[in-house]
Amino acid sequence: MTAEPLEVYLEERDLERGLRDDVRAGLSAEQKWLPPKWFYDARGSELFEEITRLPEYYPTRAERAVLAERAPDIAALTEAKTLIELGSGSSEKTRLLLDAFTRRGGLGTFVPLDVSVSALRGSTAQIAADYPGLRVRGIVGDFTRQLDRLPTGGRRLVVFLGGTIGNLLPAERAEFLTAMRAALEVGDWLLLGTDLVKDPSVIVPAYDDAAGVTAEFNRNVLQVINRELGADFDPGAFDHVALWDPEHEWIEMRLRATRPMRVRVLGMTVDFAAGEDLRTEVSAKFHREGIAAELAAAGFVTAEFWTDPDGLFGVTLARAR
Structure with a gap:
């Protein structure tokens, strides 16, 4: 199956405007x-x-170790029909999930969302070729602004990996998680990767x-x-x-x-x-209790929390309530 044409909700002019706004605000600030x-x-x-x-860069290896071990559990627990990935990039780690869902059966659609048209075009074509039974719908958008564009219907699992949520300041995280919950139905799932506090x-x-x-x-x-x-x-x-x-x-x-x-x-x-x-x-960087509390405040309940063997990185599976 070939990838569907990209759904574009973020144009080049939007990115240029965003860059201009951020540079003007950031460089005119006192700090x-x-x-x-x-x-x-x-x-x-x-x-x-x-x-x-x-x-030196442990997060990618540690998160991959968690996914490699727990992907079958994630597929079994969620029984998702649609897998949505935010900030997908190459979707390399997500293939561990796609493999687990493919072995289990039932997953019909993969929806990667990213700001980069070129990255999405390449990754969606490759995934469609490697998983021929899967519908692949790439969305060009900003995960802080276009969550309302996510496809609806069916049991959904949203995947947000890499510890990227740590790039948001606390108020921004709360706003993002609240918007994420608003985009989901009761019973939908969120898989969240977070780097953990350590030495x-x-x-x-x-x-x-x-x-x-x-x-x-x-x-x-x-x-x-x-x-x-x-x-x-x-x-x-x-x-x-x-x-x-x-x-x-x-x-x-x-x-x-x-x-x-x-x-x-x-x-x-x-x-x-x-x-x-x-x-x-x-x-x-996060503590397990802090992640659960932030998710709960946004309307999620934590179902599972896993780490790699060294306890460096956490992956939380939460459900919209």
Whole structure:
């Protein structure tokens, strides 16, 4: 079966407008910031794939270990007819679920949602070829804005992997989970991957690897802004910084100016002092009890919680109530 034509709810002009709005707001703030979604142009996506294979970067391996062991349980417990993946990218880990559902039978439709047309076009075509009995409906959209576009009907399982929910600030997480619940019917399922709180000596190197790949990935956001908005950042004049915040229990990635500089973008003049930080990512880490509480506040009940053998990463299966 071939993949269906992509359903596009996010146009290039929407992405450009979003980038402009975020850059204008973030660079004019007293403490400068940019959201992490702008890392992922073609080069950024390549770099992130490289990061997931680094020895220091445990989240991908740990989450994969959970899915490899528990995918048959997930298929049996949910008996889903439609599997929806948010921020799907290549859907590589999701194949463990697709394999389990295929062996069990009953899954009719796979719906990956991502902002990247090119990534979706490639992944949907490959999945349709590899799972010939499966209907594949790719949706081009932003999971923080287009949840109302998810297909309805049948028993649904929404999959949100990679610890990506940790990139949202607490208020944003609450808003997202509430919107997620509103998009589901009672009895639908959510499978959520979350990185867990652990010794910072394990966490920090995952965001500051010895080979410098994460540093290049971090600075790539400046290349994106230069290319898309005609800015004149000098990416080489910023150091990559990864800091553990014990109060909020999250890692922060920052770009630190190595010298005073003046950047022009969107008609603004943005001054950086030597040593000034631009925050580019927050990646929250979680406790089991905290995940369950946030889900419960949004209208979900936790059915199962699994970790890898080392207890590094958690996968929660929750049901809409």
